[in-house]
Amino acid sequence: MSLQLESTCLEGTVLKGLNIYEGKQDPVAMADEKYPDWLWSILVEPTTKFAEDEKFSKKFIRFQNKEKLKSNSLKFKKLS
Incomplete structure (x- = not known):
C-alpha cells in the first residue's frame, strides 16, 4: 500500500x-x-496489532515503552 x-x-x-x-x-x-x-x-504511525490476551505481555509493554521514548524524544527536539 x-x-x-x-x-x-x-x-x-x-x-x-x-x-x-x-x-x-x-x-x-x-x-x-x-x-x-x-x-x-x-x-x-506504525500499526502493530496485538490481541487482547497480549495487551499486558512483556512484548507489548516493551513496544509501548519504546514508542513513548520515541515520542518524548521528538517532542524534546521540537522544544529545543
Missing part, C-alpha cells in the same frame, strides 16, 4: 535554514516524484 502525500512547498522553493555546510547555499525543493517513496511514510 502506497500512501502518496504532497509536499507543502513548491518545486524550486529555497529551503532556508536547512543548509548544514558552511559556505554552501540552502537546498532547493525538488518535485515530489524525485524524492524516495519511504520519505512519505515517515510521519505515518
